[in-house]
Structures are given as structure tokens and as C-alpha cells.
Amino acid sequence: MFSTITSGTICGIRSCMVQVEVDVSQGLPCFQIVGLPGSEVREARERVKVALKNVGIALPPACINVNLSPADIPKSGTMFDLPVAVGIMAALSKLPQEAVKDTLLIGELGLSGELKAVRGVLPIVREAVRHGVKRCILPAENAWEGALVEGADSVGVASLQETIEALAGTDGFVKIRARRKDGCVRTEGSAADKNGAGQSAAEGVRTAAGNAQEDFADMSGQESLKRAAKVAAAGFHNLLIVGTPGSGKTMLARRMPTILPPLSAEEALEVASIYSISGLLRTADGLRYDRPFLSPHHTITGQALVGGGRIPTPGIVSLAHRGVLFLDEMPEFKRETLDILRQPLEDRQVQIARNSGTYVYPADFMLVGAMNPCPCGYYPDMGRCRCTPHEVRRYLRRVSGPILDRMDICVEAYPIAFKEITEHRTGENSTQIREQVMRARERQKARFADTGIRYNADMKAADVDKYCSLGGRERHFMEKMFASMQLSARGYHRVIKVARTIADLEGSERIGEEHLAEAICYRHMEVFQ
Amino acid sequence: MTEQDLHKAYMHWLIQASGMGGRGFVRTLLAVAAPEELYELAASGRLADKTGKNYEKKAKLLEESARGFDVAGEYERLRGRGIAFVSAGEEAYPRRLAAIPDAPCALYYVGKLPQDDRKSIALIGARNCTEYGRAMARQFAAELAAAGVQIVSGMARGVDGIGQQAALEAGGYSLGVLGCGVDICYPPENRQLYERLIEQGGICAEYPPGIEPRALLFPPRNRIISGMCDGVLVVEAKERSGTLITVDMALEQGREVYALPGRVTDALSAGCNRLIRQGAALIGSPQELLREMGVDGAAPARRQERVPEAGGVRGRVMRLLDYQPRPLEELCRQYGETYGTPLTISELCLELLQLCADGYATQVGGLYAQKG
Incomplete structure (x- = not known):
């Protein structure tokens, strides 16, 4: 007998639908998977065999062939365990073929038949909905991710047994239906608490406003610095902060996300997809509308920055997509590493070529750099600077010209006076600044309607x-x-x-x-x- | 070729052949024989026998260079490049310099050497000077030069170069003493000054042309700077500064030392303040210095009113500026406190940029200062 199950995989940043075709026929007993499976996909055989046995389904001595179609895309990941298992059951007529119609199945199986979380659920579900899938059966831990996407029911299941029941249409299963309102994901269904997935989705939502533990009001003085940050945020300009040690460069950079407008719903999904692929999407966060803030250490390698690996995983620049990439102590970064940023800064994406294909990752970030003006940090205060002009020049040259060229705004941070620390003159807070930034963005949106330009910086x-x-x-x-x-x-x-x-x-x-x-x-x- | 020229030609051979480290050796040799005789000895390979074991290596070098050396031709070539040569004992050799111990046995120069009957002063200071040092160097050099005082310095970055530039601009004379060959412009960014000095003043060095600047060549050249002058004016110096080497030399040579005072908190004035404490003359204005030196200076030039549109916002901003560069923000706050009406950063930027463009103010990185 033959059956087909809809599933999906991740290919770089793109997700694509995979039809898991299972055939069980007479012949020498065997179990093989074809269609460019990676080693973790191939190992699904052992997990599926044991898991099925442990839920009471013994595999007959027959020839089982599994094909992952389209067969020319390399498959990796453990999300095929569940579709293969269900496909075998359907092929053995333990389930009606009707039961898996328009249904997406993803999940990793444990030997006992329990279902475990996998990476990349969100982008796969988004792709599946585009292909007309009506129902997604996902590991309970990932169910909330699926629920973020509108247009399909997301069903979280904890084990193979539950999957069977859910497919057979037994009542009592949590159906998490996506609905976005005020940045919240709500759950529907009678037994929302049953397996915990619904709870986490509802409770874990963190709206952008609730995220502002860091605020511009914390910074005393530094008005010109704050002003520059406001301008940078309003036009999405890259910002370079030059200043003496301890003058608040890092403090300012960390507060940049709090004045950037929150992500739109579409952008939030886009960002969450990248995090989902990287396995960094945490249940507790829910869908985040605040902008990502990434601050890699200066010893970072080029691969870690733009993405690397045989099948590349998204690098730091992609994790900072739609957010802020902060490079502290810029001259300490290796020159080659910084130069790698030139392409993403220009194209707003990263292209990585491997022998399995070319992968394109989005990388539309705002670059915020911080550096000292000279090795000792006090130039141009000649009374304190101990560096020779030559040393200063050499230090500044460590950041290549093309990178500096892309820093639209350069501002200096000076050590603040004692008066300013003690004065407690609280300037504008982040919310107020953000309102101004958003008004400026509205003007830009109106000006650049239908031109493909989004901000002045573009x-x-x-x-x-x-x-x-x-x-x-x-x-x-x-x-x-x-x-x-x-x-x-x-x-x-x-x-x-x-x-x-x-x-x-x-x-x-x-x-x-x-x-x-x-x-x-x-x-x-x-x-x- | 006159006899005197021939003597110079032999001298040139001796200096360029003995290398940079050979000052002491050359002096010893000259004490016992004329350069012509030394050349004869070297060319016939008998010099090393005469000098004895201690100097054998250096003498061998001289012997080697004498072989096939076209003495007259080389000198002509030197003259052809516009480089003049003067050796100790000649009429043209600067009298003040001749009087110091360890005076160079010859000088290479382009342009003119300072005149013996006019007062000279060495204007020296830090390379990494502040805007204050820059302004003072400019002002002092200009007024001293206008009063006919010759400004001698090392053409270095910072105070040296700025002072010399200002002296030339005021139509005065200035001499640059280099720590390399006179045909090499060091530091290279002072190329314009170098060319102007050749036209309007002079460049000199005790090293033969083609010698590259090296750290060990600079301290000995400082003795020439102070030696050429009647006194030394220190504009800015840190507690431990190369400028103080020149001051030590000046004291050894019996020259006057003058210093500009600074605020006690300024690291770049610490050296000057200490010199004053040790007895250097405190100088408050170019006129004071001229009086100290016994020069009849012109009446102090009325200080130009440097405030444009005195009543307007721009004039107010200008009055806030100081030689000490200060950040935008501080100026912005001070404007509000002083005049009671706040100014936005945008408006302040506009005023400052206009002031910079009109030459009243200057931008140092992100800081703004009054232009000196």
C-alpha cells in the first residue's frame, strides 16, 4: 500500500514543502529512505521502528520504501520522524488516507513514542499555509509557533499516540488557532491547559512596550549623543559613536531598540522565522515585536558573523535582521571580519555559496559601532592623550574606509561632568523619543510610497x-x-x-x-x- | 675652483664619508690635520696606520671612500642642487653657533642662514599641542618676526611648524634645523612650509644630503637650534618632553630660557610651569619678550576684534568659545545658562559651522574651539 504525507524542511532560510511518500510491499524485509536524506534523516528509521513498536504497532516483515520528494533537495533535521511514522501507518491502513489530507506533520520521535521539539517550525508552517494546508500537527512545544501563522489550525501533540487520536478526529485536543490582536496570540479550544502548549503561547507573549527595562531616561546628560541616536533611529542610519572609555557608548547602543518603532506583524514573523531556523526561538518570548539587538564580541569569526557551515545556518547579521547590530570596540575586530559586512550593508542580505547551492539570508540591520578615538582613548584632549599622531591615525585606519563610509552619522561621547550625574535631569524617555521617531517614519513612508525605498538611509x-x-x-x-x-x-x-x-x-x-x-x-x- | 671652495670640497668628502656617527672622530682628525691632508692620507691608504688601533675601522671606511672619489666633482654636484655648504672658521658660519661647545664642523643649508647682527629666538614646543599652544605659537611668532626677530625651530609638527609658518606669513625670517639631510622634508606633511622656508628663510642641517630622519639624529640637532639663538621660548611642553632637551642644551650654552605659563591642570603646560619655577623667565606677551631681549618692538598691535556681529546669536556663540576645544553639548548648555535663552543643537551647529567657515572657530574632531 502507498501513502503520502505532507511535511516540510528548511533550506537555508527558505522553507520548502516535502511530500513523504511511503510504500509498503511484499518482498525481502527492508526499510530505506531515499531523496537526499542527511544522516539525521536516515536515522529516522531506527527511531520510527522502535517508537511504532512502543505504541503497539509492529512493523510487518515487508519492504518499506520512503521517498522524500522533491528528491533533489538535500534534507536535514529530525522533523521527518513523525511524517514517516504516520506514513507507514497509513500505508499499513492503520489510518485512513483521508485523515492526513491537507495536514502538515512535523516532529521528532523519541523511542517511547513521545514527540520532541524541532527547529524551523514557524517558516515551514508559513510555507505550508501558502500551499493550502489546513491543519498542522506539531510537537506540543512548537505548537505556539505554528499558531502565530494565520490560516491553519495548529495542533500540539505530545506523543505518537496523541497524533493518532488527533488524526482520527477524537475530541479533547487542543486546537490553537492563530489570531493576532494587540500583539497577542490567543488560544481557542476546550482543553487549553491540557498539554501546556496553549498556556505558554498565551502567557509568553511579550509586547514591545513591556520590554523596556532599559530606557533613555536612565542616561544623564549626553544630550547630543541622544539626539544623534534619535536621528539615526528615525532614518535607519548607521551610527558610529566615538568616545572616551566610560562615556556611555555601550549604554546608548543598548537602548537603541527601545526607540526604534516596533516590528510590524509581517516583520515580526520574518524575524521569528530566522530565530526558529537557528533554534533560538524561546517559548517564553512569544512573538516578539521589539527589535533584535545583537552585540558580538570582537573575536567573532567571519563565518559566525554572516553564517557558516556545510548547510549554512544564519549568522549574527541575519539574527540582527530588522534590528540593531552593535559592534563595540570596532577597531579591535579583525579587518577582514569587518569587511565582510560590506555586502550585507549594501544589499541588505547575505549570499553564501556552498556546493549544495547558494543560500540567501536576509540581513537588513542598522549598524551601530563604538570605538575609542585613539589607543589611550582621550584624543583630541591633548592634555590627557598620550598617543602620537601616527598612533592615532593607525588606530583609526584599522576600520576600513568603505565601512566608515557607510556610517551616516558619527557622534562623539565625552565623559560627563559631575554636575550632570548628580543633577538627575531626566530628559526624554524612550517612549517619547519613539513617538517622534515614528512620526518621522510616517513622513518617510508617505514620501517613498511605491518606490521600494523605506527609509531616508536607503x-x-x-x-x-x-x-x-x-x-x-x-x-x-x-x-x-x-x-x-x-x-x-x-x-x-x-x-x-x-x-x-x-x-x-x-x-x-x-x-x-x-x-x-x-x-x-x-x-x-x-x-x- | 677657488682654494676656499676646494677646502670645502674636502670637508664635504670628510663629513659624508665618516657617516652619521662620526662626529667625534671627524673633530679629532681635524684637530691634527686639514681635510686636504686627511684625503691624501686616506687615498694613499696610510690613514689607518696614523690613527692607530682604536680608530682603525673608521679610518678604513674613510680610506675606502677616498678611493675613486671625485672631490671637486661631488662638491660641484652639491652646489648644482642648490645646497650651500659652510664649514667652521669661515666668515659665513653663524657666529653664535661657532661659540658653543661641540659646534658642528660644517653646515649644509638651503636658502639663507640667520644674520649675526639680528636677534634670534628658538620657538619650540610639543608636537601634540593644544589649540592654546597653536594659537600662542602663531601669535608670538608673528609679532616677534614683525619686530625683526629671527625665528629658529625644528620644522616639527605642532608648535615648531606652526610658529615658523606664522613668522613667514608675517614677512619675517625663519630657519628650520633638520634632523636629516636638507633635501628631505621631514615631517612630510610640512612640505609647504619646507618650500616656503627655502624661498623666504632657510633650512639647515649638519648631516649630508640624503640622510634619512632617525630618532637618534634629533637630540644632537637640538643643540644647533638653541646654539643659533639668543634665547629659547618654550610654548608648550609636557613634564617629560623632547622640548626640554633643547632647553638643557640652551642652558649649557648660556642662552636665556623663556616659558609661557599655563593652567596647572593642563598636562601640556606642566613642563613650562616647571621651567618657570626653576627660574625661566615668565613671558606674558610678545612685547614682554621683546623687552627682555632688548628689541625695540612696535607698539602692541591692537588685538583684532574677533567677534563677528557682536550683538547677534553668532557673536554670543563666539564669546563662549575658548582655545580649549569643547563639545557641542557643553556649549549648548552654557549658552542657555549664560544668555537665558536656550539654543537647539541644530541652531548651535549652524552658528558654529558658519564661524568655522569664516575662520573664527575651528573644529577638532567633534569639539569646537576659538581659532588661534
Whole structure:
């Protein structure tokens, strides 16, 4: 007898549907899996055999062939245990073929027949819903992930036995139906508490607002630093903070996600998918609407940064997708490692070629860098700096020009005065700043409707001319500055882009002189060099 | 070729053949024989026998270089490159320098050497100077040069170069004493100054052309800087600074030492303040220095009103600026406290940039200061 079960696998970042075809026929007893299975997929034979025995289904002495179609995509992961087991049962007529129609099955089996969590459930379910799947049978621990996707029932099961009951249509199973409202996932069904999955989905939701333990109000003083952060957030500009040790560079960077607008529903799913593939999606988090913040140590390798492995797993840049990638002590990073960032900064994605194919991972992040101005950290305070001009230059050159070129905003952090620490003058808090940022984003959205540009930072040279026209006075001002500040053509465009964002923040459609002036003040890294 | 030129030609051979470390050896040799005789001895291979065991290696080197050396031709070539040569004892050799112990036995120079009948001062200080040091070097050099004082320095980064530049701009004379051959511009970023010195002032060195700058060559060159002058003015120096080597040399040579005072909290003024405590003359203005040196200076030039549009916001911002570079934020806060009306960072940036573009202020990294 023959049966087909719908399942799925992960291929880089993409998920694809896999039909698990099982045939049981007369012949010499054997059990084989074909269709480019990886070693963990091949081992499914032993797990399935024992698990079936332990739920009371003995395999007949027959020739069992399993094909994973499409057969030319390499399969890895342990999610095929459940579909293979169910496929065998269907082929042995222990289950009606009808029962598995339009149903996605994923899960790893234990020898006792229990079902264990697997990676990548979210993207697979999203793909499955697109292919018309109506019901997803998932390990109980992963069920909430499936529930995030609208359009299919997500059923969490804890064992093979429960799977059989669920497929047979027995009542009493938790059906978690996705519904998003106010960033919450709600569960429906009579026995929501039965296996814990429903509970975790409901309880684990953490809305972005609830996440703000860190706040801009914590930072005393540093008004110009905060201002630069606000501008950077509003236009999604990359930000470089240069400053003496202990001046609050890291503190500021950690607070960047709190002023960025929360993720949209679509973006949140996108981010969760990447985390799901990496096995980093934690049940307790629910679907997160706050932006990811990644801060790799400077000893990180290139592979870890962009993704590596035979079948590459997403790297740090992809985990920072739609969020903030913070590189502390930038000159300490290996030059080659930093240079790897050039492609993702330009294309907003990472391409990795392996012999099994080319993998593309999204990497649309905001780069925030922090560095000291010189090895001792006090330049240009000549009274304290002990470095020679040569040392300073060599230190700054450790970050390659092309990377610095992409830092639209460069701001300096100075040690704050005692007065400022004790004054407790609380400036704007994160919520207030975020509101301003979101208003500026609205203006950008309206301006760039249907152009593929999302933020001011995305504008190319031609777009700058189109969207940022200057008045006569402003043009004259820029002419004067171009000469006296020795701006380059690229530097000029960068200034205009940042000025556009500042004007957006101020709620002005016109770019004024003061906006341009502030933008010029954010480019002194070139002055250093 | 005159007899004097021929003498110089032999001298040039002796200096360039004995290498950089051969100063003492050359002096010893010259004490017993003229360069012409030394050349004869070296060319015929008898020099090493005369000098004895201790100097055998160095003497052998001289012998080797004398073989096939075109004395007159090499000298002509040197002159052809515009490099002049003066040896001790000649009329053209600077008189002040001749009086110091350990005076160089010859100097290579381009442009002019300082005149003996005019006052000279060495204007020296830190390479990593502050905006204050920059401003003071500029102001002192300009006013001293305008009063006819010759400014001697080492053409280094920081105070040295800035002072010399200002002296030339004020139409005065300045001499750069190098720690390498006169045909090499070190530090390379002072190329413009180097070329202007050749035209309007002078460049000199005791090392033959082609000698690359090396750390060990600089301390000996400092004795020439102080030796050329009547006094030494220290603009900025840290507690332990290379500038103080020149001061030590000046004291050994019996020169006056003058120092500009600074705030006790400024590391770059610590050296100056200590010199004052040890007895150096405290100098408060170029006029004071001119009086100390016995030069009739012009009446103090009225300090230019450096505040544009004194009543407007720009004038107010300008008045907040100091030689000490300060961050935007501090200026912003101080503006609010001083004038009672707050200024946004954007507005402040606009004013500062205009001030920078008009040459009133300067940007150091992300800091702003009054331009000196």
C-alpha cells in the first residue's frame, strides 16, 4: 500500500514543502529512505521502528520504501520522524488516507513514542499555509509557533499516540488557532491547559512596550549623543559613536531598540522565522515585536558573523535582521571580519555559496559601532592623550574606509561632568523619543510610497536629488560648506540624507540650513582621518 | 675652483664619508690635520696606520671612500642642487653657533642662514599641542618676526611648524634645523612650509644630503637650534618632553630660557610651569619678550576684534568659545545658562559651522574651539 504525507524542511532560510511518500510491499524485509536524506534523516528509521513498536504497532516483515520528494533537495533535521511514522501507518491502513489530507506533520520521535521539539517550525508552517494546508500537527512545544501563522489550525501533540487520536478526529485536543490582536496570540479550544502548549503561547507573549527595562531616561546628560541616536533611529542610519572609555557608548547602543518603532506583524514573523531556523526561538518570548539587538564580541569569526557551515545556518547579521547590530570596540575586530559586512550593508542580505547551492539570508540591520578615538582613548584632549599622531591615525585606519563610509552619522561621547550625574535631569524617555521617531517614519513612508525605498538611509544619489531639493539659501550654504569642509561627493549626499531625516523629525518638508548644519556636524570622522 | 671652495670640497668628502656617527672622530682628525691632508692620507691608504688601533675601522671606511672619489666633482654636484655648504672658521658660519661647545664642523643649508647682527629666538614646543599652544605659537611668532626677530625651530609638527609658518606669513625670517639631510622634508606633511622656508628663510642641517630622519639624529640637532639663538621660548611642553632637551642644551650654552605659563591642570603646560619655577623667565606677551631681549618692538598691535556681529546669536556663540576645544553639548548648555535663552543643537551647529567657515572657530574632531 502507498501513502503520502505532507511535511516540510528548511533550506537555508527558505522553507520548502516535502511530500513523504511511503510504500509498503511484499518482498525481502527492508526499510530505506531515499531523496537526499542527511544522516539525521536516515536515522529516522531506527527511531520510527522502535517508537511504532512502543505504541503497539509492529512493523510487518515487508519492504518499506520512503521517498522524500522533491528528491533533489538535500534534507536535514529530525522533523521527518513523525511524517514517516504516520506514513507507514497509513500505508499499513492503520489510518485512513483521508485523515492526513491537507495536514502538515512535523516532529521528532523519541523511542517511547513521545514527540520532541524541532527547529524551523514557524517558516515551514508559513510555507505550508501558502500551499493550502489546513491543519498542522506539531510537537506540543512548537505548537505556539505554528499558531502565530494565520490560516491553519495548529495542533500540539505530545506523543505518537496523541497524533493518532488527533488524526482520527477524537475530541479533547487542543486546537490553537492563530489570531493576532494587540500583539497577542490567543488560544481557542476546550482543553487549553491540557498539554501546556496553549498556556505558554498565551502567557509568553511579550509586547514591545513591556520590554523596556532599559530606557533613555536612565542616561544623564549626553544630550547630543541622544539626539544623534534619535536621528539615526528615525532614518535607519548607521551610527558610529566615538568616545572616551566610560562615556556611555555601550549604554546608548543598548537602548537603541527601545526607540526604534516596533516590528510590524509581517516583520515580526520574518524575524521569528530566522530565530526558529537557528533554534533560538524561546517559548517564553512569544512573538516578539521589539527589535533584535545583537552585540558580538570582537573575536567573532567571519563565518559566525554572516553564517557558516556545510548547510549554512544564519549568522549574527541575519539574527540582527530588522534590528540593531552593535559592534563595540570596532577597531579591535579583525579587518577582514569587518569587511565582510560590506555586502550585507549594501544589499541588505547575505549570499553564501556552498556546493549544495547558494543560500540567501536576509540581513537588513542598522549598524551601530563604538570605538575609542585613539589607543589611550582621550584624543583630541591633548592634555590627557598620550598617543602620537601616527598612533592615532593607525588606530583609526584599522576600520576600513568603505565601512566608515557607510556610517551616516558619527557622534562623539565625552565623559560627563559631575554636575550632570548628580543633577538627575531626566530628559526624554524612550517612549517619547519613539513617538517622534515614528512620526518621522510616517513622513518617510508617505514620501517613498511605491518606490521600494523605506527609509531616508536607503536613498541612492539619484533619489537624493529627487526627494531632497534644496532652496536657494540652503544651496548657497552647502556650497560654502562644501568648500570649507572639503566634503566629497559621497559625503555631500550623506549630509543631505541625514538632513532630510532631521527635517522629518522636526516635521518640516523643507530642508533648512539648521538641518544641514546639524547633519554636517555628524560627519567629523572624515575630519579625524 | 677657488682654494676656499676646494677646502670645502674636502670637508664635504670628510663629513659624508665618516657617516652619521662620526662626529667625534671627524673633530679629532681635524684637530691634527686639514681635510686636504686627511684625503691624501686616506687615498694613499696610510690613514689607518696614523690613527692607530682604536680608530682603525673608521679610518678604513674613510680610506675606502677616498678611493675613486671625485672631490671637486661631488662638491660641484652639491652646489648644482642648490645646497650651500659652510664649514667652521669661515666668515659665513653663524657666529653664535661657532661659540658653543661641540659646534658642528660644517653646515649644509638651503636658502639663507640667520644674520649675526639680528636677534634670534628658538620657538619650540610639543608636537601634540593644544589649540592654546597653536594659537600662542602663531601669535608670538608673528609679532616677534614683525619686530625683526629671527625665528629658529625644528620644522616639527605642532608648535615648531606652526610658529615658523606664522613668522613667514608675517614677512619675517625663519630657519628650520633638520634632523636629516636638507633635501628631505621631514615631517612630510610640512612640505609647504619646507618650500616656503627655502624661498623666504632657510633650512639647515649638519648631516649630508640624503640622510634619512632617525630618532637618534634629533637630540644632537637640538643643540644647533638653541646654539643659533639668543634665547629659547618654550610654548608648550609636557613634564617629560623632547622640548626640554633643547632647553638643557640652551642652558649649557648660556642662552636665556623663556616659558609661557599655563593652567596647572593642563598636562601640556606642566613642563613650562616647571621651567618657570626653576627660574625661566615668565613671558606674558610678545612685547614682554621683546623687552627682555632688548628689541625695540612696535607698539602692541591692537588685538583684532574677533567677534563677528557682536550683538547677534553668532557673536554670543563666539564669546563662549575658548582655545580649549569643547563639545557641542557643553556649549549648548552654557549658552542657555549664560544668555537665558536656550539654543537647539541644530541652531548651535549652524552658528558654529558658519564661524568655522569664516575662520573664527575651528573644529577638532567633534569639539569646537576659538581659532588661534
